[in-house]
Amino acid sequence: MGLTRLYLRALRLRCPACGGGPAFVSWFRMCPNCPGCGLHFDREPEGGYWVGSYSLNLFATELAFAVGFVGALVLTWPDPPWRALVWWNLALMIAFPMVFFPWSKTLFIAIDLTFRPREPDDYRQPEEPAGRVGGRRP
Numbered sequence: 001m002g003l004t005r006l007y008l009r010a011l012r013l014r015c016p017a018c019g020g021g022p023a024f025v026s027w028f029r030m031c032p033n034c035p036g037c038g039l040h041f042d043r044e045p046e047g048g049y050w051v052g053s054y055s056l057n058l059f060a061t062e063l064a065f066a067v068g069f070v071g072a073l074v075l076t077w078p079d080p081p082w083r084a085l086v087w088w089n090l091a092l093m094i095a096f097p098m099v100f101f102p103w104s105k106t107l108f109i110a111i112d113l114t115f116r117p118r119e120p121d122d123y124r125q126p127e128e129p130a131g132r133v134g135g136r137r138p
């Protein structure tokens with residue numbers, strides 16, 4: 001699998017493994033499995049898998065702040081508009097993580113697939129919860 005293709009699929013908010021989708025039910029809610037290939041997006045059943053995507057989102061937000069702040073300073077030096085910079089960056093720090101949220105997830109899956117290729121367990125369906133056995137049938 002080409003790495004470029006993996007990341008281009010992630011940037012399109014599709015499944016990085018197969019390009020299938022949609023990978024999201026809503027902006028903030030990812031499908032549990034890929035509708036195309038069945039890849040279980042949360043690849044760590046014990047939990048904690050998405051800490052990587054949260055970290056990626058944090059790094060991207062800090063990078064956006066640094067690039068925007070330094071860029072504004074360079075462009076407006078020697079008289080930077082400090083008050084406007086404070087308000088702009090405050091708005092950016094609130095909005096950027098929400099806007100970038102779905103990409104943080106798909107890009108993290110792409111990074112994870114780069115270093116930890118797919119395994120049969122990634123496609124195994126979760127077992128039926130114990131409390132739902134024995135539903136009434138007509």
Ligand SMILES: [Zn+2]
Pocket residue numbers: 015016017018019020034035036037038039
């Ligand atoms: Zn897929």
